Amino acid sequence: MTSHLSPGESFLIHGGSSGIGTFAIQIAKHLGIKVFVTAGSEEKLAACKGLGADVCINYKTEDFVARIKEETNGKGVDVILDNIGGSYLQRNLNSLAVDGRLFIIGFQGGAVTEVNLQPMLARRLTIQAAGLRNRSLDNKALIVSEVEKNVWPAVVEGKVKPVVYKTFPLSEAAEAHKLMEESSHIGKILLIP
Template identity: 80%
Template sequence: MKAVVITSPGGPEVLQVQEVDEPQLQDGEVLIKIEATAINRADTLQRKGLHPPPKGASPYLGLECSGTIEAVGTNVSRWKIGDQVCALLSGGGYAEKVTVPAVQVLPVPPNISLKDAACFPEVVCTVWSTVFMISKLSPGESFLVHGGSSGIGTFAIQIAKYYGIKVFTTAGSEEKLAFCKDIGADVCINYKTEDFVARVKEETQGKGVDVILDNIGAAYYQRNLESLNVGGRLFIIGFMGGTVTETNLTMLLAKRLTVQAAGLRGRSIENKGEIVREVEKNVWPAIDCGKVKPVVYKSFPLSEVSEAHSLMESSKHMGKILLFP
């Protein structure tokens, strides 16, 4: 089969489509003929040699996919050959076929194309596991997601609005802010021209928001704490703004704040299976009724993977970037 190979750590030009061996189906897994996969920031880090796959995972890029089940391993009861599905992967999505534990597979939601279903698994499982399962964002609360026009952001805005939450977001251009507003964000802040802390305080009568989802890290750490309400929760999922910072701990104590961080890729199959079950129960109905929609900025054939990575790293996109074999 064809797959994208990292020929050496480096820029987008190191990615090449090559003939490789098909993955071997194991007990409890399904083999998926891939319709589409999506690009995530973690893929660009792996390409640079900064985010190696977990032990035993596929060496190829790609953390989510959609497609048709081509084979079913032993001890798999729910899925059958021919089912149209999407799946959360530990790797291997930039290829024609991939194997994945059956517990990490989801049905394609009604009214969503097989190709567009590739938008969902990674971002949905990331947002639901962090913001809702761990930080327990609840109806009536307020929520700030940085980078609202990203794949994570576009989904987080929609699902939070579905659950009756006031949504704040940041983005770097008026075009992106308008887009965030169109998909449901209540307060849109241009981080290049406004102080998001001051704007959050202004919009919340000085209180702050209840939950923040952050992919910036060090550069925003202190400012995020200042933006939280008493009892607020900060969840960090990325370090685009660095990993080392200095902070005043008294704010954590005075406001009874919680700071947590987690990745998704390195979790156990059992934990991923639990997240996927919660997603199907709590998110799929929102997609079914059209309140949460796939946001696809552009699609590329596998042969143009370098161009797709360049677009991701330019941050010009709004929503997801797809690849298809």
């Protein structure tokens, strides 16, 4: 991860029960990271806890900023993995510790927002964003190489296991998308040929 997440740091994963979230929890715990997650139901939070999450926050019933401040004695977390975007940007900035890093991977909450940039200067915050589609083949190859070196050994050792909720044949892709939109799943939804 280009956010340079290191052992001993704290890490907030929005959508902890998603396919990316469930994998990120396990990798982070494997690396010695304190993991915070947000999810929208007690069932999803329980699944995150079972994967190793230390602090589980129901974003529908709790203010994640207040809970993070409470759990970190006002410090905030070191890194946030965010798939929400615009609607969470200010709250994410308010949740970061000094030298904190926000890593945006999606815009489920919109791509446009108004934000007070003052916390960025006051606490030396960094915002990064990433997507795979617009990367060169060389860059994608580098990412694969880094995954093979830094992630794959944990998978081979069984310390990190992808969480698969359900598989669909490719001919039922519309049903898979419908399930994803319902957001009732925990882990990955896979399409198989």
